[in-house]
Structures are given as C-alpha cells and as structure tokens.
Amino acid sequence: MLWIGIYIALASLLCTLAMVADLVHGIRNKKLWFPCKFFTLNAASLAVIAVAIKLPMDLNNLMPGYMDQDVKIGSLAFMCTMMANLLPSLATMDNKELLTNIIALGVLVITLVVNVFIQIKTGLLSLHKYQDKLFKTASDGKDQSTNMYVYAHRYGIAATFYLGMLLMLLIIYACSSIAILKSKQILDSKYKGCHETTLKNLESVGSLTVEKLKHHVRSHWIMAGSSSPQFVTVCSATTSASGVICVCSAALAVLLVHLTIGYLRDYKSDYKWSTLVIFITQFIGVILGTIAPLVRCFANLSFDLSNKWKWNHMNVFKVESYWTQKLCDWKHSIIPFSISSRKSKIIIQKLVSVILSVCVEFQKIVVVACKMIALIPMFLMISVLYCTRCWKRMKPMFTYGGIILVNTREHGDMFADLRKYVLTLEEDVELAERTLKYITKSVNVVIRKAEMQQPNNLLKLLEGFNGFKGVGEYDSLHVAPLHSKDHLNCWSLTLVTLTTIAVSLPTIPQKVIDGLLSSVSEGLVYVTLVEETFNARQEYVSMQKAAKVLWLQVEVYHKWLGNELMELATHVKTAKQILECFRDAAENMTSEVESSKICANSMYHTTKAILYSYHATIDMVSKQELFNELSSMITDILAACLTNLPQVVAKKCHTEVIEKREAGVLAAAHLLGETMQIINTLQDHQIRSLNTDEMPFVDKWCAYHVNHPFA
Incomplete structure (x- = not known):
C-alpha cells in the first residue's frame, strides 16, 4: 500500500507539473488567458487523474488519522482545481472527441461523488473515533460540546461542499460543450468570409513584398486569435464561474490545512507516510493550479468594460x-x-x-x-x-x-484598419483597443524574434546569386530517363544530387565543402516547405521522400546509395571522370528499392545533362571549375525555389481546421521573420514570364530556360 501511495503522489505531481507548464507557457507567450497546451482533457490525462484521486475513491481501507482524512479532502480540492484548469481544452476538440471526453469525465466525477457520499454517510469521512474525547466538558467547567461537534464533523461538511463544487463544475462542462459546438460554427463562418476578403486584397496588390506579407500575417493573427475557440471559451461566463469555484475550493483547502497543521504526522492507514507526500503534492498543485483559473475570471476584461459593457x-x-x-x-x-x-x-x-x-x-x-x-x-x-x-x-x-495633463488625442482610428479583422460571436461586442494593440504587438514580437534566427549560411551562399541561369543547365531534353518514360524533377532531389557531386570532388578544401553542406542543409528546410505547400502529387511526394533519405546519407555518412564518396573520388583524376563515374554507378544500380531507383534516375539524368552541356570542352574543365559551376547551379536553383516563399507564408496563414489556425499563423509569422532577408534579396530577380502557378515547379523553370537560354 505504501508503494501505491507513492504511485498516487507521482500521478499528482505529473498533473501539477502539467498545470504549471501551461502557466509558464501562457506567461512566456504573453497569453494571460492561459490556453491549455500541456494539460488537456484526453484519455491519457483522465487515466492519470483517476490515479491521483484514488484515495477519496477508496471504500475498503480505514483511514482514521487526521492526515488520512485530510488527504481525502485535499484530493477533492485537487480535482476541483484540475477541472477548472481543463475547461478551456474542450474548445480544442472536434465533436466526437468532445462527446467522448465529456462522457468519460462525467463517469469519473459521478463515481467520485457517489463514493465520497457513501463515506460521508458511513462515517469514514468524520472523526467518530475521537468523538468521545472531543465531546467531554473542558476542565474549566464550560460546555464546549457544540464547538467540538463542529470540529469533529468538519471533514464531512467540507466533503459535502466539495461534492457540490464538483457537480457544479460538471454541469458547467456540459453547458460549455454545447455552446462550443455552435460558437465554432459561427466563428468559422465569419473567418472564411474575412479570409476570402483578405485573399482578394492580397491578389490585387501584385508582388508580395515583406510589408504586404507582414500586414497579411498580422490580419490573420488577429482573425485567428480573436476567433480562437479557447480564447472565446475563456471569455465566457462559464469559465469565470469555474474560476470563482476554483478559488473557493482553494480557500477552503487552505482553511482545513490551517486547522490541522499540528497533525501532519497523524497517519494511521496502510498507506503510512505516503499520505503526507500525497497531501503536500496535491496542496501545492491546488495553490499553483488556482492561478490560471483566477486570472481567467477576468478574461471578460478583454472587452472594454468602462465603455462598452452596460450594467443592467x-x-x-x-x-x-x-x-x-x-x-x-x-x-x-x-x-x-x-x-x-x-x-x-x-x-x-x-x-x-x-x-x-x-x-x-x-x-x-x-x-x-x-x-x-x-x-x-x-x-x-x-x-x-x-x-x-x-x-x-x-x-x-x-x-x-x-x-493636470490630459491626453485628448483620439486613438479610435489607430487600429481602424485592423479592427475589421476582429471576429466575435456577437455583432454588438467589440474588442478593446488595448487588447487589439496587445494582439498586434504579440505577432510583431514573434517576427522580431524570428529575425534573429536568420539562416546565415544560406544567405552567404545567396550572395553569389546573379540570375537563374543555372536552373536549366543541369537538365537537358536530349537525355533519356533511366527508369521511366516521363522524367520528373523536384527541387530537393535536384539539389541533393548536385551537392553530392560537388562534395565528392577531391582537392576542394574541407572548409569549403562544409560551408556548402551547411548552406544546402539550411536551404532544404525552406525548399521542403515549398514542396509540401505546392507539390503534393504522389510522384512528387515519392521523390521528396527519396531526397530526404539520400541527404541523410550524404550529409551525415558521406555516402551515395551506399557508396563512399571518398572512395569514388580516389579512382578518378579529372572532372569528366567524376561525372562519368556517377553516371555509370547510377546506370548500373540494381536495387529494387523505390527510393534508390528514384535517386539513381536523378543522378543519371543530371550527370548526362552536364556532360552534354560541356560537349568537347569537358576535358579542359578542372575540378575547381566544376565545383564552382555546381555551386553556381545550386545557388540558382535554391534562389528559384525560394522565390515561392512569399506564397508559402501567405498560404500558411490559412488553415481549414479552426483548432489549428493559431498554430498555422504562428508558423507563418516565424517563417516570415526567418526569411525576410531572403525575400528582399530575391524580390527584384523574379521572372515575370512565369505565372504564380508555374513558379513552384522546377520543370517549368527548366522548360523556360530551354526556350530562353539567354534569360
């Protein structure tokens, strides 16, 4: 039983740490309505909660000591605190998850209430063992029986109050769930209409500059933030009521601790000293867990109470x-x-x-x-x-x-442009200017922090960019594909293939090789984002997966399809022989693995195209010249691919699933901050002959350069 008690204490500690993690997350991200990120209502958390509240569920073990009784009451307070913290997480669930979790929580709470009620009626939650002693008349002759009676039954009275609070919280959960179902539909409808408007405005402005993207991200941040299901739930009356109940629960727990502070070592159950550990752990959880619900009580102050809220x-x-x-x-x-x-x-x-x-x-x-x-x-x-x-x-x-200095400046028009992106459940409710200003500043903070994480190696590589000529040099219509009738290219596989050839060249300083690998590694992060956003066809996805596997071999193990790059370099002397060595290795590849065949096909096509483009001059090309040419092609291909970053940022701002919109806009803001310098660098080098639908595909770029060789 002692080990079971320790197990209960660990479960309680886990719940406490999850609540504290949400508290810290809210403070760090300046979301003082404390969204549920770590402590959410799901099957795992319900299982841990069930373990944490085992003691008040226990009907079989007698717990006659003061501490034994206190830990049961403390578990009830801990349950009230956890329910108050978990309430906003209801908004993160879809309809099926919401129904399942509410039923599971209802079963748990009702079982707890019934078990505690049985203990109250049977006397397990009172001090019957000490009643004879407590009811004696004091030595001074005064009758203290009334006070002693209340003192003896304080556990039963406190337990009754906690049962009422738990039932009230359960009713609040059910009512909030019904409101969440409808509020999501209302907010989703408003969001879609507002998103279509912003999209039309974005399409009408022409090229996407950094400032236009900032405005687009900022508007979607406001749309996603103001229509966030958790934010709307926190601003509701039910959340405020649950916060008040949580504070009352914590206050009662503090009072009971004060009354029994001198009996901390009075544990007489089979759980022994583990009851004290459970009690301390859960009491700390109650105190720390009350902070978030207490602050959420004032979530309605997101609206301007002094001017907009009518007290009637x-x-x-x-x-x-x-x-x-x-x-x-x-x-x-x-x-x-x-x-x-x-x-x-x-x-x-x-x-x-x-x-x-x-x-x-x-x-x-x-x-x-x-x-x-x-x-x-x-x-x-x-x-x-x-x-x-x-x-x-x-x-x-x-x-x-x-x-007296009075500021008479009107601030009403300061955020007039952004206010139209605020989404609320009711048309006659407006977000306060201070809250709108806070939301706007928060996205600016994200962008500024991301600016400090610029991909320096990639930017250094792009310094040598002077056009997109290299995009078409690795491809040729005169080269037949190795394994398929229709040869397709993807950005990442092309870059990995060219980099493999470049880093295998001997006599190139290792520092230069490492710099190229670091630059391409940083670039592939954004190339992958472009491909995931635009190239979602199955054949492209297969090539992208093959490129990821191959890049791991090249960057970490310095291998190409199992062949050591250094061994390949030792058997050749000229640049032409290196290209021919890779060509022959690709042509003789016998693996039936799909990814290996894709990589071999890309290597064969690339080396043949490069050899064809040099014609008779290939024998006079040195290894350093070939490395410089490959580096130039890699730079041009990276630059061509990264011209799609503004469209990626714009698309990331929008997510169909309402529960994931905030995370999507956050990712877009972070991406914009990281790539701001790249976007500015490539802004004036776009090819106007390619339309927006063609730019995400490397084949379209290659076809353009074949038809316009001097572009």
Missing part, C-alpha cells in the same frame, strides 16, 4: 443564442428510427422534444447563474480599474505642480 439586468439575464442553438437544432431535427410503428415514432419524437426543451431551459438557468457568479470578479476588477484611473488623473497634480 438585461445583460445579466440575457442568454445569447449560441448557448442554446445546438439544443434547439437537435430538438427540431428528425430522429432516424429503426422501428416501424407510427405511434412509437410519435411518442419517442415527442419525448425527445420534451427532454430537449427541459435541457434548453436548464441551460439558460445555468448560464444566468454563471453570469451572476461572474459578477464577483467583475465588480472587483471594475473597482480596481476605477481606483487606477482616479490615481492616474490625480498623479499629474502631484507631479507637475497641480497642472
């Missing part, structure tokens, strides 16, 4: 349509019956309609109750804001000799 009974008792719309839709939908009796269908349909009507009214009651609970932090924060503003007005009187 209609706002408090008004239930917005998205809270009940999903239930109404279910009520008016046709239920598929497998029975043939018409009367049975009518009875079932009416029964379902009545049940859903009751659910609609119950949902309204819960929402109104949550709004009333949410008034507590609202009143507190408004009082703080009022005092703060009064102080700001009075402070200049003391600072500037009684002259």
Whole structure:
C-alpha cells in the first residue's frame, strides 16, 4: 500500500507539473488567458487523474488519522482545481472527441461523488473515533460540546461542499460543450468570409513584398486569435464561474490545512507516510493550479468594460443564442428510427422534444447563474480599474505642480484598419483597443524574434546569386530517363544530387565543402516547405521522400546509395571522370528499392545533362571549375525555389481546421521573420514570364530556360 501511495503522489505531481507548464507557457507567450497546451482533457490525462484521486475513491481501507482524512479532502480540492484548469481544452476538440471526453469525465466525477457520499454517510469521512474525547466538558467547567461537534464533523461538511463544487463544475462542462459546438460554427463562418476578403486584397496588390506579407500575417493573427475557440471559451461566463469555484475550493483547502497543521504526522492507514507526500503534492498543485483559473475570471476584461459593457439586468439575464442553438437544432431535427410503428415514432419524437426543451431551459438557468457568479470578479476588477484611473488623473497634480495633463488625442482610428479583422460571436461586442494593440504587438514580437534566427549560411551562399541561369543547365531534353518514360524533377532531389557531386570532388578544401553542406542543409528546410505547400502529387511526394533519405546519407555518412564518396573520388583524376563515374554507378544500380531507383534516375539524368552541356570542352574543365559551376547551379536553383516563399507564408496563414489556425499563423509569422532577408534579396530577380502557378515547379523553370537560354 505504501508503494501505491507513492504511485498516487507521482500521478499528482505529473498533473501539477502539467498545470504549471501551461502557466509558464501562457506567461512566456504573453497569453494571460492561459490556453491549455500541456494539460488537456484526453484519455491519457483522465487515466492519470483517476490515479491521483484514488484515495477519496477508496471504500475498503480505514483511514482514521487526521492526515488520512485530510488527504481525502485535499484530493477533492485537487480535482476541483484540475477541472477548472481543463475547461478551456474542450474548445480544442472536434465533436466526437468532445462527446467522448465529456462522457468519460462525467463517469469519473459521478463515481467520485457517489463514493465520497457513501463515506460521508458511513462515517469514514468524520472523526467518530475521537468523538468521545472531543465531546467531554473542558476542565474549566464550560460546555464546549457544540464547538467540538463542529470540529469533529468538519471533514464531512467540507466533503459535502466539495461534492457540490464538483457537480457544479460538471454541469458547467456540459453547458460549455454545447455552446462550443455552435460558437465554432459561427466563428468559422465569419473567418472564411474575412479570409476570402483578405485573399482578394492580397491578389490585387501584385508582388508580395515583406510589408504586404507582414500586414497579411498580422490580419490573420488577429482573425485567428480573436476567433480562437479557447480564447472565446475563456471569455465566457462559464469559465469565470469555474474560476470563482476554483478559488473557493482553494480557500477552503487552505482553511482545513490551517486547522490541522499540528497533525501532519497523524497517519494511521496502510498507506503510512505516503499520505503526507500525497497531501503536500496535491496542496501545492491546488495553490499553483488556482492561478490560471483566477486570472481567467477576468478574461471578460478583454472587452472594454468602462465603455462598452452596460450594467443592467438585461445583460445579466440575457442568454445569447449560441448557448442554446445546438439544443434547439437537435430538438427540431428528425430522429432516424429503426422501428416501424407510427405511434412509437410519435411518442419517442415527442419525448425527445420534451427532454430537449427541459435541457434548453436548464441551460439558460445555468448560464444566468454563471453570469451572476461572474459578477464577483467583475465588480472587483471594475473597482480596481476605477481606483487606477482616479490615481492616474490625480498623479499629474502631484507631479507637475497641480497642472493636470490630459491626453485628448483620439486613438479610435489607430487600429481602424485592423479592427475589421476582429471576429466575435456577437455583432454588438467589440474588442478593446488595448487588447487589439496587445494582439498586434504579440505577432510583431514573434517576427522580431524570428529575425534573429536568420539562416546565415544560406544567405552567404545567396550572395553569389546573379540570375537563374543555372536552373536549366543541369537538365537537358536530349537525355533519356533511366527508369521511366516521363522524367520528373523536384527541387530537393535536384539539389541533393548536385551537392553530392560537388562534395565528392577531391582537392576542394574541407572548409569549403562544409560551408556548402551547411548552406544546402539550411536551404532544404525552406525548399521542403515549398514542396509540401505546392507539390503534393504522389510522384512528387515519392521523390521528396527519396531526397530526404539520400541527404541523410550524404550529409551525415558521406555516402551515395551506399557508396563512399571518398572512395569514388580516389579512382578518378579529372572532372569528366567524376561525372562519368556517377553516371555509370547510377546506370548500373540494381536495387529494387523505390527510393534508390528514384535517386539513381536523378543522378543519371543530371550527370548526362552536364556532360552534354560541356560537349568537347569537358576535358579542359578542372575540378575547381566544376565545383564552382555546381555551386553556381545550386545557388540558382535554391534562389528559384525560394522565390515561392512569399506564397508559402501567405498560404500558411490559412488553415481549414479552426483548432489549428493559431498554430498555422504562428508558423507563418516565424517563417516570415526567418526569411525576410531572403525575400528582399530575391524580390527584384523574379521572372515575370512565369505565372504564380508555374513558379513552384522546377520543370517549368527548366522548360523556360530551354526556350530562353539567354534569360
């Protein structure tokens, strides 16, 4: 039993660390509404939570000591804290996951409530063992029986309060889930309309400069941030109510700890001293886990309360349509019956309609109750804001000799252009200017941080870029493919093939070789992004996978399809012989592995094309000259591919799945910051004859240079 207790303590520690990780993540990313990233509701977390709350579930083991009783009550407080922290994670799930996890959580909570209720009724959660001693009259002759009775039954009373809190949180979970289903549909519809508008605006501006891309990223950041399901859920009355419940739970836990601080070593169960470890771990989890729900209580301050929020009974008792719309839709939908009796269908349909009507009214009651609970932090924060503003007005009187400085500048038009990208559930609600400014600054911070992570080796390689002539030099229409009738190229495989030949050349200084490998390695990161964004056909995907496998061999093991590059170089003396050696190795490749055949075909085609382009002068080409020519081709091909980066950034801003939009825009902002200098470098070197649809394909570039050899 001792080891089981340690196991429970470890599970509790894991839950605490997950809550703290979300807390730190929110602070580091300046998201003080603390989105759930590490501590989310899923099968794994439910399993760990079930272990952490095992003690209040235990009906078989007597736990008569003070600490034994305290740890059971502490587990209930810990469960309340975890549920309050997990609530925003409901918004990250699709409909099926939401239903499954809510049912699983409901089963767990109801089981816990029933088990604790049984313990209250049977006396397991009270101090019956000590009642005779506690009910004695004190030596001074005064009757203290009433106080002792309350003291003896404080565990049962506290447990009853916690059961009520757990049931309230479970009801809040169910009501929030119903609202989330509809709110996602509303926000998704608004997002798609706004995205189409921004896309049309982007297409009408011509070439995508860095400033235009910044505006595009910023607008989508606001769209994704303001319509984030977690953000909208946190700003709801149910989340504020859950935060208040969590704070009350923590306050009660602190009070009980204060009352039994002198009995920390009074553990008499089979779990022995592990109960103390569990108690300390879970109490720390309660204290730290209360921070995020407490801050979320004030999430509605994202709206300008001083100007936009009207304090009247209609706002408090008004239930917005998205809270009940999903239930109404279910009520008016046709239920598929497998029975043939018409009367049975009518009875079932009416029964379902009545049940859903009751659910609609119950949902309204819960929402109104949550709004009333949410008034507590609202009143507190408004009082703080009022005092703060009064102080700001009075402070200049003391600072500037009684002259009150009033800033009369209107800020309304400052963010007018960005405000149109804010998406809210209700048309008459606006995001406060300070919140809009904060969201805008946050994306600027991401871009600035990414600017500090520029691919320096790649930029150094691109310094020698002077056009796209090298894109067509490695390809030739006069070379027949080795293994297929139709020869296809992809950016990454072409680059890896050319780099393989270049790094195998002897007499080239190792420092130069390492520099080329580092530059191509950095470039392939962005080349892969271009290919994943535009070249999604199966044949291209196969080539891209083959290129990744081959690059691992070349960069790490200095091999090409199992052949040591240094051994290939030792058997040749001239540049022509090196090309012929790779050509023959590719032609004689007998492997049936698909990736090996693809790599061999690319090497054969590339070496033949280079040999053909030199014609009779190949014998006079030195190894250094061949290396310089290959480096120039690699640079030109990289530059041609990376001209598609603005389109990649624009496309990454948009994601169909609403739960992944914030992550998509974050990736786009980071990519823009990293590649800003590359985009500026290549901005004036684009080939206007190639349209936007052709630019992502290396074959189109090659065909263009074959037809325009002097371009």
